[in-house]
Amino acid sequence: MFMIKPYLHVKPAGEMGLGVFTSEAIGADTVIEVSPVLVMGGEARTLLDQTALHDYIFEWGDSSKQCIVAWGYASLYNHAYESNCEYEMDYKQGSISIKTMRPICSGEQLFVNYNGTYNNAASLWFDAR
Numbered sequence: 001m002f003m004i005k006p007y008l009h010v011k012p013a014g015e016m017g018l019g020v021f022t023s024e025a026i027g028a029d030t031v032i033e034v035s036p037v038l039v040m041g042g043e044a045r046t047l048l049d050q051t052a053l054h055d056y057i058f059e060w061g062d063s064s065k066q067c068i069v070a071w072g073y074a075s076l077y078n079h080a081y082e083s084n085c086e087y088e089m090d091y092k093q094g095s096i097s098i099k100t101m102r103p104i105c106s107g108e109q110l111f112v113n114y115n116g117t118y119n120n121a122a123s124l125w126f127d128a129r
Helices: 042-048 052-056
Strands: 008-012 018-022 031-040 057-060 066-070 085-090 095-100 109-112
Touching (some): 031 042, 031 057, 052 057, 095 109
Antiparallel strands (some): 008 018, 031 095, 057 066
């Protein structure tokens, strides 16, 4: 089942470009989005890495040779090392889900850690704040 909670919306997020925000308070451990994905192989990833889409794809699979574009809002969540959400891949279903890690206030921007695990401080391919 794919879904995006109706209180989520995308709007400008300053220097980060677009971001995902909530218009309602959300409890901790709430799945707010489950999106289908388009899986692409290593050759497509090499090409995508040379385009602006590089910043919107996720590694996919155990070997990380594949990549995905997530439909819905999943590719628009901005990064924070101390994120308020996390994402989980479902390789069998071909989806990515976003879940809150703590209570979220109305109007708050939602963040995931691009390292794939909650509060993982490993450096990224860009200068993260």
